[in-house]
Amino acid sequence: MRYNVDLSRGSPTPALRAWNEVYNLVWIRSHGLRGTRVGVESFTNRYRSRDDANCFMVMWLRNLDRITKTLEETTQLNTLTFLDVGCGTGIPTLYAATRYEFADLRGFDFEAPLIEDARRNQEKFPKAGRRCTFDVGDASQLKLPKARYLLFLANPFGERVLEQFISNNLDILASTRSYIAMVNDHGIQNVMATSGVSLVHRNPTYNCSLLSVGDADG
Ligand SMILES: C[S@@+](CC[C@H](N)C(=O)[O-])C[C@H]1O[C@@H](n2cnc3c(N)ncnc32)[C@H](O)[C@@H]1O
Numbered sequence: 001m002r003y004n005v006d007l008s009r010g011s012p013t014p015a016l017r018a019w020n021e022v023y024n025l026v027w028i029r030s031h032g033l034r035g036t037r038v039g040v041e042s043f044t045n046r047y048r049s050r051d052d053a054n055c056f057m058v059m060w061l062r063n064l065d066r067i068t069k070t071l072e073e074t075t076q077l078n079t080l081t082f083l084d085v086g087c088g089t090g091i092p093t094l095y096a097a098t099r100y101e102f103a104d105l106r107g108f109d110f111e112a113p114l115i116e117d118a119r120r121n122q123e124k125f126p127k128a129g130r131r132c133t134f135d136v137g138d139a140s141q142l143k144l145p146k147a148r149y150l151l152f153l154a155n156p157f158g159e160r161v162l163e164q165f166i167s168n169n170l171d172i173l174a175s176t177r178s179y180i181a182m183v184n185d186h187g188i189q190n191v192m193a194t195s196g197v198s199l200v201h202r203n204p205t206y207n208c209s210l211l212s213v214g215d216a217d218g
Pocket of ligand 1: 057058059084085087089090091092108109110111114137138154157161
């Protein structure tokens with residue numbers, strides 16, 4: 001299927017970049033969270049693939065708001081499990097838990113030290129943190145349990161693993177009419193070319209996309 005959408009890669013102005021980064025810093029510091037982990041030497045997967053685990057950074061939290069705003073116009077958040085794929089220190093999941101009424105919020109990452117940090121960060125949110133679960137898991141192997149998802153992909157890995165993860169779970173995603181959010185959406189063309197996947201909206205300044213699987217809003 002051909003889409004008449006702008007797939008060019010945008011680049012926010014320096015002022016916009018600074019604003020998004022300051023927003024992150026303020027939120028992370030005001031809650032006393034561990035953001036970017038320094039001890040990457042303790043990671044177990046860092047040499048596995050250049051594409052997959054060679055960088056760790058927290059996504060711009062305002063991009064989560066941008067995507068969720070579009071999603072709210074399309075469906076009810078309380079019908080969805082928010083799943084941060086490659087959740088790192090859990091900050092986007094915890095941010096979502098403080099602001100949005102998802103039915104359930106989960107995150108997984110293949111680096112156990114990051115999941116330990118995510119669980120420490122979770123303790124800073126006595127109420128919203130209770131709605132979140134963080135686990136160690138590898139996207140290239142994982143078969144998702146049945147739920148209606150918002151798969152939250154903040155550029156966690158390269159296109160090979162992305163394709164593997166989506167094709168391993170396509171049946172569940174389609175039968176539950178799930179959604180996929182891509183922040184910094186490298187590989188969007190391949191995802192859009194997957195059977196049953198349709199683009200709902202793309203923000204060409206921030207390279208953020210929302211896609212539905214299996215007639216999600218039908
Ligand atoms: C750019 S970081 C983003 C972290 C988090 N989403 C955030 O914005 O704070 C990408 C994360 O994906 C994880 N990752 C990479 N490949 C993975 C895989 N195959 N399975 C699970 N996690 C993976 C890395 O360990 C890293 O924490």
